[in-house]
Amino acid sequence: MKSFRFKALLSALALSLVAGSFFSRARAGELNPPAGIADGPGIWMNLWSYPKGDLDAYCLNLHNHGIRNLFIQTSRSNTESIRQKEVLGNLIDTCHKYKIRTIAWSFAFLESPVTDAHKLVDAARFKTPRGSGFDAVAANLEKDLTASRVEQYSKVLRDELGQDYPLVAVVFSPLNKAPQVARTPWKLLDRYYDVIAPMNYWNSKYKKFDPYQYTMDTVKEVRHLVGRPDVEVHVIGDGMKTGGEEIKSFMKACMDCGATSASLYPFHQVTAEQYKTLSFYSEYFPVNSRYRLAAFKELKSQGAFPRVGLDPSRPISRGEYYQVLAGRLTGKHDLDALDSEKILSSYGFFADLSAESRSLDAAIGHREAYKLAARLVQARSKAAASGLKIDGANPVNLFKGKKRADRWFVQPASAETTHPRFETLNYLDAAQIILATSP
Template identity: 30%
Template structure:
């Protein structure tokens, strides 16, 4: 029968080329269990879907930042993954090192990456470069990006936390540009890089070299901590300014007590978290995340779980919100099926979806059906130059637990 037919496998003609990514394999049963197709399309889906892994994915949806593992669910990775699934997180950022501490997260990554990936949650690394020795900072970032766990998992991408001199760094436009340019050269054009930058207040725009940094990255994540101001006006300003660089903006919201920085005491109340999310969605952010897991109180977690912003849904084009279409367009572009990020579904978007479906060995419906969404959001090892193609293979992704518009 078609359901048990031998999968059609495209020969890996580039397998002998160093750095040539292989397509991650997903069984047809896994995809259809997570995302059932109509009977007519199911009959057509006689090949195993694959996750096209020739270009990496952006951190879209809603994520959370991990800082001190022992203070995150008591160091229990299983509890971390369970909460992430319950809340509906699409990704987390894990601190991998700094100029002072080196690359130190290997043991934690060994446990976190396979469990998060099996649950359909992407994991991005982040590092704090002091920019005193740019080459050492780049080497450390590359070590994290290429680190492979015993299970064969790697980070889904990497975020560079580029801070000002007030945080102890040796920030200059020249140094930040050199670091960013060399990091991009080291990981290659297809590897997802995120620039973490101070929120661009009018004062910060005169102090921080945004123009020297942002162009080298695939997305930009301003630290939109509103403290004693308002979340909606802050995030609107940040997205407006940074969108001028032509990169998806994925602001980081405040989920910690900002009193020591002059903010209102205590973590932000639910009403402020909700206003941040609603405004970020309205002004065109591609996704969002919060700093940080260990500082968020239960009220924040409950608010995130109930929020509908930045939720991916498998729906006909006419039923998708503009922000959902923007997110899809940004992700397709990141994954190598480029389309203008307009927030409007047009023929170019239909064509990009079909192109991605063809690469993924899915029925070419041209719409965001559930099977396409499952593959689109699946974690995988992004390509890095110099790694053998086998090191780019990601096995064991269980799409049966990917959240589909829930």
């Protein structure tokens, strides 16, 4: 159901990464971004909080604070499909003028799943005066999570909108203790929706939780319940009278657990402090986080990363990184870590690299990973020019007499070795670097 959409992501990924560092904002901006939620922060808007007055000024303010997704409620089960059509149309057009994605969302009671689903279908098909429309739709499922009703509702959405239309499932965090949460059909949601968006509200009615730990545990549990590490998780943060420090902790957790994107559900309106804090979003998320996930998904489907488990934000070991590189170099994907190191060494991959300890069990750092990825590309080029076959049978040192460090891949200027973000490589970053070496 989702293979076509990920192939589209990956074709764009290959272009972006061959051009250079995957943290380059300029190069990422040259691509047609994937459909649906954009890389960048989002905010949520209720039916009763549509902006009044100057829409251009409103959207310019969003843009200036880095907001790239506006989630606009279009209906509830007890309302018509589209309210305030004129305001909505102008809002969508103005958002698109400022490169802000618009995602329609609807609160579905699921007393009548088919009727509820058609409300969101109507939103997906809504057209503005300029012929534009929503970039995705999000189903808010929190009242009735009976599997049969959720499936009936979700099947209508997918059948009506097609296999390639971006669908987001908005559900409670699995940490929420409300009785209906235990009935959430996670694997069913994963079958119909492209993105799982847990409502990660750490300020509950009865108890306040630490935003960092609550977010970490939410994402971990979503992956566990869905049953795969490459599920796309968009985390909805608690904007109910929360301040800057809480939101920073929330975004830090999103970074550390490898969540793909995040947004804030405010208390009626986003505060000035919340806007300011969201403007620092890029300090916590890679600029092309969705491409990174697509790369991980693709390589995993090819058999890479067998030891990742359910957490792709974990550091990848040097040995496992070597295995993937050696497999892509020789076409042999059954090599163990030690044999992979020997093959890479025999082809000269470690020539002129620092003599630091290369423990296969230790986590690999970004600097070494970039250099070896560059060597893989260069090795293919040198072998082709010399008419050599690279299969591991009769290896030749392709880098004999090498005098300078590789520059094909370069670390971002911000990627100092002392920065925690770059000390070790996680599976998501490893996938993005390795897929860039594809011929």
